[in-house]
Amino acid sequence: MSHLLADLHPQALRIAALLRERGEKVAVADGATGGLIAASLLSVPGALDFFVGGGVVYSLRGRDVLFALPREAYKGMRGASEDYALLQARAIRDNFGADWGLAESGSVGGSTHPSGAPAGRSVAALAGPGGEHTRLLETASDDRIANMAAFTRNALALLEDVLAR
Numbered sequence: 001m002s003h004l005l006a007d008l009h010p011q012a013l014r015i016a017a018l019l020r021e022r023g024e025k026v027a028v029a030d031g032a033t034g035g036l037i038a039a040s041l042l043s044v045p046g047a048l049d050f051f052v053g054g055g056v057v058y059s060l061r062g063r064d065v066l067f068a069l070p071r072e073a074y075k076g077m078r079g080a081s082e083d084y085a086l087l088q089a090r091a092i093r094d095n096f097g098a099d100w101g102l103a104e105s106g107s108v109g110g111s112t113h114p115s116g117a118p119a120g121r122s123v124a125a126l127a128g129p130g131g132e133h134t135r136l137l138e139t140a141s142d143d144r145i146a147n148m149a150a151f152t153r154n155a156l157a158l159l160e161d162v163l164a165r
Contacts, residue, residue: 019050027096028054032106080117085125100128109142124155
């Protein structure tokens, strides 16, 4: 995974510069990315300037602890969907007191997703002062490791693109 972080580091540096320039901070809810979004941002020295924290949301218990939302808040939602990812982006932002919340919800493959989402489907969501944004990625692949990397790139690209506007 160190090779992947090295590949993502230039993008993380650009995001860090944008957040520092704006005086803003981000919190991250990694889903199928397994912590790679946060790890990418934390590869930047002095990340405390722009990164307040987050967590990997990989179970209902993890979701309940990180987001502190009642189960009814998810009624009618499925994983790897825009509404689900946006709810997570808002909650991680609010619970960590950040300007921006970045969340990823997806199905990396190699096993069946609990909501039935097809392998290779990911939704990145961003909530902050610039509004709310989502970006869907469908790789049509069951390659778990390749999908984790692609989902991470997709989420970081969403954050960078919105911040650069």
